[in-house]
Amino acid sequence: MKTAVKPPGSDTARPTDGARPAHRLPFWVNQQLGLLVLIVVLAAVFGTLRPAFFNERLVLFPLLRDVSTLTVVALAQMVVLSIGHMNLAVGRMAAFGAFFAGFGYDRLGLPLVLGLVLCLVAGAAVGALTGWIIARTGVNSFVVTLAMDFALLGLVPLLYSACTENAAFTTRPAGLAELRSSSLADICLGPVCGSPAVPQVAQFTVLALAGLAFLYYRTRTGRELLLTGANPAAAELSGIPTGRRVVLAHALSGTLAALAGFMAAVGTGTFRASIGDDFMLPSFLGAVLGGTLLTGGAVSVVGALLGTTLVGVIRKGLDLLGVGLESLNIYLGCVLLLALSADRVRTVVSYRKVVRST
Amino acid sequence: MSDVLLECDSIVKVFPGVRALDGVGLTMTAGSVHALLGENGAGKSTLIKVITGVHTPDDGRLLRRGEEIHLRSPLDATRAGIGVVHQERNLIPGFSVAENITLQNPPSRRGLVDRDAMTAPAERCLAELGLDLDPHRPVRELSVAQQQLVEIAKALYTESQVLLLDEPTASLSPQEAEHLFDVVRRLKERGTCVVFVSHKLEEVFAICDTVTVLRDGRSVLESAPLSDYVQDDVVTLMVGRQHSVTDMTPRTVDPTARPALSLSGLNTAAGHRDVSLDIRPGEIVGLYGLVGAGRSELVKAVLGLDRVTGGEIRVDGEPARIRSPREALHTYGIGYLTENRKEEGVFLEQPIVRNITVTVWKKLARFLGDISSRAEKDVAQDLVDRLGIRVSGLAQNAGELSGGNQQKVSLAKWLAAETRLLVVDEPTVGVDVRTKHAFHELIWELARGGLPILLISSDLTEMITLADRVLVMADHRIRGEVPNDHDYDNMSGQIIRIIHDRAHPAAAASNGTP
Ligand SMILES: Nc1ncnc2c1ncn2[C@@H]1O[C@H](COP(=O)(O)OP(=O)(O)OP(=O)(O)O)[C@@H](O)[C@H]1O
Ligand SMILES: [Mg+2]
Numbered sequence: 028m029k030t031a032v033k034p035p036g037s038d039t040a041r042p043t044d045g046a047r048p049a050h051r052l053p054f055w056v057n058q059q060l061g062l063l064v065l066i067v068v069l070a071a072v073f074g075t076l077r078p079a080f081f082n083e084r085l086v087l088f089p090l091l092r093d094v095s096t097l098t099v100v101a102l103a104q105m106v107v108l109s110i111g112h113m114n115l116a117v118g119r120m121a122a123f124g125a126f127f128a129g130f131g132y133d134r135l136g137l138p139l140v141l142g143l144v145l146c147l148v149a150g151a152a153v154g155a156l157t158g159w160i161i162a163r164t165g166v167n168s169f170v171v172t173l174a175m176d177f178a179l180l181g182l183v184p185l186l187y188s189a190c191t192e193n194a195a196f197t198t199r200p201a202g203l204a205e206l207r208s209s210s211l212a213d214i215c216l217g218p219v220c221g222s223p224a225v226p227q228v229a230q231f232t233v234l235a236l237a238g239l240a241f242l243y244y245r246t247r248t249g250r251e252l253l254l255t256g257a258n259p260a261a262a263e264l265s266g267i268p269t270g271r272r273v274v275l276a277h278a279l280s281g282t283l284a285a286l287a288g289f290m291a292a293v294g295t296g297t298f299r300a301s302i303g304d305d306f307m308l309p310s311f312l313g314a315v316l317g318g319t320l321l322t323g324g325a326v327s328v329v330g331a332l333l334g335t336t337l338v339g340v341i342r343k344g345l346d347l348l349g350v351g352l353e354s355l356n357i358y359l360g361c362v363l364l365l366a367l368s369a370d371r372v373r374t375v376v377s378y379r380k381v382v383r384s385t
Numbered sequence: 386m387s388d389v390l391l392e393c394d395s396i397v398k399v400f401p402g403v404r405a406l407d408g409v410g411l412t413m414t415a416g417s418v419h420a421l422l423g424e425n426g427a428g429k430s431t432l433i434k435v436i437t438g439v440h441t442p443d444d445g446r447l448l449r450r451g452e453e454i455h456l457r458s459p460l461d462a463t464r465a466g467i468g469v470v471h472q473e474r475n476l477i478p479g480f481s482v483a484e485n486i487t488l489q490n491p492p493s494r495r496g497l498v499d500r501d502a503m504t505a506p507a508e509r510c511l512a513e514l515g516l517d518l519d520p521h522r523p524v525r526e527l528s529v530a531q532q533q534l535v536e537i538a539k540a541l542y543t544e545s546q547v548l549l550l551d552e553p554t555a556s557l558s559p560q561e562a563e564h565l566f567d568v569v570r571r572l573k574e575r576g577t578c579v580v581f582v583s584h585k586l587e588e589v590f591a592i593c594d595t596v597t598v599l600r601d602g603r604s605v606l607e608s609a610p611l612s613d614y615v616q617d618d619v620v621t622l623m624v625g626r627q628h629s630v631t632d633m634t635p636r637t638v639d640p641t642a643r644p645a646l647s648l649s650g651l652n653t654a655a656g657h658r659d660v661s662l663d664i665r666p667g668e669i670v671g672l673y674g675l676v677g678a679g680r681s682e683l684v685k686a687v688l689g690l691d692r693v694t695g696g697e698i699r700v701d702g703e704p705a706r707i708r709s710p711r712e713a714l715h716t717y718g719i720g721y722l723t724e725n726r727k728e729e730g731v732f733l734e735q736p737i738v739r740n741i742t743v744t745v746w747k748k749l750a751r752f753l754g755d756i757s758s759r760a761e762k763d764v765a766q767d768l769v770d771r772l773g774i775r776v777s778g779l780a781q782n783a784g785e786l787s788g789g790n791q792q793k794v795s796l797a798k799w800l801a802a803e804t805r806l807l808v809v810d811e812p813t814v815g816v817d818v819r820t821k822h823a824f825h826e827l828i829w830e831l832a833r834g835g836l837p838i839l840l841i842s843s844d845l846t847e848m849i850t851l852a853d854r855v856l857v858m859a860d861h862r863i864r865g866e867v868p869n870d871h872d873y874d875n876m877s878g879q880i881i882r883i884i885h886d887r888a889h890p891a892a893a894a895s896n897g898t899p
Contacts, residue, residue: 262732265710
């Protein structure tokens with residue numbers, strides 16, 4: 028069987044009170060580190076095969092813009108996953124939020140920032156409503172968000188056709204075009220300018236990442252969200268207002284979805300109903316690849332970024348290699364499966380190693 | 386003593402940081418009841434899990450009638466004639482009692498599960514345990530003790546040659562446990578080997594004939610006849626040194642003090658009628674009753690988890706409307722140590738720090754709601770030390786601790802909160818002798834320091850050790866009150882008389898109505 032270890036002098040008395048040494052799994056079992064390595068390796072491979080992969084303006088800039096948006100989408104999913112729920116309406120909430128931004132610019136003549144605020148408020152409101160329904164009725168989040176998805180699927184195009192002629196807002200407030208195309212290269216500190224590969228919309232992603240990292244790793248509310256996800260009954264009995272935490276998580280999810288919708292609209296330049304149509308799968312993919320549990324109670328904020336980046340890099344690389352759309356998805360599936368099983372293998376191997384040294 | 390059914394030979398099981406089993410042997414002979422004893426974390430449950438195919442041993446052999454066997458899954462073990470009741474509940478809440486009992490081998494007709502054929506065997510198993518339960522009720526609606534009995538019935542249904550019972554009596558009252566012992570004795574006559582884990586040594590000495598004692602993953606006594614030992618010897622073997630019980634400093638309660646919590650004529654949606662009780666500062670009030678008497682439900686209603694339909698709750702003399710456990714904790718300073726640690730007590734997949742500090746985050750939070758992890762660790766470490774919780778680090782998940790240590794973690798959270806009233810529901814379920822004594826001292830000292838405590842327990846000895854007076858509950862009503870004179874025979878006689886006076890007419894009445 029396994030390595031049989033008989034400790035030397037096995038008849039000497041061992042400490043009887045909790046004085047056993049702490050054994051932690053080694054650092055390389057870290058899922059995020061694994062993702063990072065995978066991303067770097069894949070980028071190097073693609074770069075070697077197609078040097079154009081490292082073209083800052085034509086390849087990296089759009090890649091990072093997509094990654095920025097999809098990371099926020101993954102974060103929107105991660106927040107609800109943290110309480111053991113899911114949000115099937117991320118895409119439609121993004122469209123809902125984006126509608127209000129477009130409406131603000133077109134009808135109310137709002138400046139760029141106020142439109143964004145309106146968009147976020149709309150997202151938070153629809154998310155909070157969803158959370159409130161779940162908390163009040165106790166119906167599974169899957170069902171409620173699915174219903175919400177259908178409701179918004181009908182509502183958003185109705186709103187657009189009521190307010191616009193050709194189902195899109197095209198009015199662009201001052202600053203929108205710059206936001207769309209500018210990169211760190213446009214921001215200079217004296218003679219040193221940033222990289223033209225990093226789009227300016229990435230600032231929203233960085234803010235969202237920093238905010239959520241603070242929330243989950245440092246604050247009381249973040250911990251309460253996690254415990255609500257880990258065991259709702261025990262959380263309630265430990266004095267956590269679980270109902271309010273559910274509403275909060277969904278409101279946050281709605282806000283982040285709306286932010287992603289805004290970023291997607293900035294990317295294409297128009298506010299239309301089809302924004303967010305393809306958000307749902309990436310939202311789960313990024314979060315789960317990054318190490319967030321579907322069952323609640325554990326999240327990884329950086330993981331959402333890395334997971335999304337991995338998917339983005341693979342897509343872009345295969346695209347450059349001239350792989351057709353269908354085969355691209357097959358390859359993508361294989362690589363993802365590999366990434367997840369590699370993680371499992373690492374955990375098992377290291378577990379054995381720690382066990383052997385005990 | 387020759388017919389050996391199953392034998393463990395120097396079993397080793399290692400978890401990260403812990404050698405849970407380190408060369409343990411166990412011989413299971415037909416027609417015997419084998420006690421498996423040891424302190425919390427000694428490795429009893431781990432051994433049982435190895436025998437039932439839940440864990441694969443890292444070394445050692447498992448012999449069935451002299452032949453080596455390898456169990457790859459719990460199903461393999463069931464097929465090999467090994468039945469088990471694990472320490473933690475493993476029922477499917479949404480399934481009915483009958484479905485749960487027959488789960489491992491549901492009666493079927495032409496490949497389809499036959500629901501009607503389930504009822505009869507389920508009723509037979511329940512009747513053996515003297516349990517009058519509707520087999521069609523979903524398990525979710527049952528109390529902890531009832532679930533425990535259903536779990537035992539489930540093990541009886543498989544009719545195994547070797548039956549392993551991991552703390553089956555932990556949440557049962559003596560009356561219910563007695564039924565179980567009758568069953569165990571019958572099984573023994575039929576030639577079954579029953580392995581019995583318990584921290585209640587009186588029970589062990591009443592029904593067991595062989596004993597194995599584990600300490601820190603090793604056997605310090607292997608398959609020895611129990612009649613050669615007395616309780617004190619066994620305790621010394623488990624603890625590793627002389628264990629002496631010190632008398633507790635006397636405590637006095639001022640009977641004129643204003644009650645910290647007072648219920649008067651309380652009616653609830655769960656069915657309580659006219660419940661009145663007072664708890665004064667520094668007083669330990671015991672609430673005793675049989676399975677299903679409604680003790681935990683009463684507390685949950687008071688904490689706002691169920692509807693109070695009449696009567697009045699006063700906290701420190703002021704009328705109170707408690708809407709949630711959160712309000713109970715933060716506004717009224719009431720803590721509730723739940724009886725059901727797996728479902729309601731600990732967060733199994735979360736680190737110990739969070740499990741302990743959850744009730745004090747509000748106090749620790751700074752301006753932005755952020756919590757210094759240093760402060761958090763200090764609080765947790767302090768309690769881990771105070772209660773002697775056996776952990777390999779504060780970041781360890783609570784689910785990896787032994788049952789007794791999990792219980793300590795769920796108590797630690799309420800001690801951290803420094804509540805003004807503490808409700809403890811079965812505080813020493815699954816806690817070993819030494820720790821139980823430490824728990825009792827702790828509760829006693831808390832009360833001596835002025836903390837009012839409501840003690841719910843099915844352990845009569847515990848009641849008589851701790852409580853100042855014992856309220857007896859049956860059928861959701863308080864049936865009587867017995868001031869504690871610390872004389873076991875007298876007290877148990879009085880309490881049982883109160884229960885039986887009422888239980889009989891009540892049972893007859895409930896049988897009359899469908
Ligand atoms: N899944 C696991 N991962 C890591 N450690 C574990 C795991 N299961 C058990 N242990 C450790 O193994 C040791 C033995 O635990 P076990 O549950 O067998 O104790 P026990 O004798 O049943 O105690 P109790 O009386 O409290 O139930 C403990 O130190 C425990 O922390
Ligand atoms: Mg155990």
